[in-house]
Amino acid sequence: MGHTPVSKRRLCPHCARPLSSCICRWVTPLAQPTAVLILQHPLEVQHAKNSAGLLHRCLTHSRLLVGERFDAQTLQAVLQEPKYTVLLYPPTDYAGHAAPAALDAVQLADPSAVRLVVLDATWRKSRKMLHLSPLLQGLPRLTLHDTPASLYGIRKAHQPGQLSTLEATCAALAQLQGGAMVYAPLLQAFQGFVAQQASYAQDHGPVPLSEVALPGTPCRPQGGP
Numbered sequence: 001m002g003h004t005p006v007s008k009r010r011l012c013p014h015c016a017r018p019l020s021s022c023i024c025r026w027v028t029p030l031a032q033p034t035a036v037l038i039l040q041h042p043l044e045v046q047h048a049k050n051s052a053g054l055l056h057r058c059l060t061h062s063r064l065l066v067g068e069r070f071d072a073q074t075l076q077a078v079l080q081e082p083k084y085t086v087l088l089y090p091p092t093d094y095a096g097h098a099a100p101a102a103l104d105a106v107q108l109a110d111p112s113a114v115r116l117v118v119l120d121a122t123w124r125k126s127r128k129m130l131h132l133s134p135l136l137q138g139l140p141r142l143t144l145h146d147t148p149a150s151l152y153g154i155r156k157a158h159q160p161g162q163l164s165t166l167e168a169t170c171a172a173l174a175q176l177q178g179g180a181m182v183y184a185p186l187l188q189a190f191q192g193f194v195a196q197q198a199s200y201a202q203d204h205g206p207v208p209l210s211e212v213a214l215p216g217t218p219c220r221p222q223g224g225p
């Protein structure tokens with residue numbers, strides 16, 4: 001018995017994946033107090049093992065924009081609602097980059113007044129996104145106090161302790177809320193997603209890019225010609 005040709009497989013209308021690897025069952029809605037803005041690198045959009053799409057569908061108070069370069073006008077439009085905006089990113093000292101503003105502990109104390117910006121990209125691409133988007137460079141940086149062990153066995157970590165976007169964001173949100181355990185159901189769902197993607201890849205090989213293209217219609221990629 002041969003495999004059904006890729007083009008004949010039925011796709012889930014919600015996540016645009018083949019029904020056998022549909023991730024919709026893992027969507028665990030959670031109304032977190034902190035606003036989350038996910039900036040997703042275009043290469044991540046079609047990545048079958050990407051966790052940000054699931055994260056975005058779980059966090060009711062989140063936005064997802066796709067692009068590599070985010071100009072000030074685009075960012076100012078999405079950052080309009082007055083909040084204390086911080087970037088989840090380790091401290092860096094790149095030549096030519098604006099120095100990040102100092103983190104204000106007083107403003108961080110109210111999680112509902114904070115907006116967390118996360119870059120969904122490989123380490124190398126996230127550095128490029130930062131390089132191309134001066135407004136991001138100047139945002140105060142939030143770093144994780146302690147990094148939980150990653151459940152992310154399905155993608156190669158680029159540095160020790162590196163977490164998936166979903167895990168890192170949950171850890172940051174929990175940190176802002178004083179170590180809240182409310183994100184445990186989401187992490188549990190993520191574990192299911194990881195296992196499902198691993199077993200799908202074992203049975204079928206990597207999910208072809210064309211099968212996971214564009215769930216939903218986020219913003220157009222920025223930085224075109």
Ligand SMILES: [Zn+2]
Nearest residue numbers: 012015022024
């Ligand atoms: Zn689905």
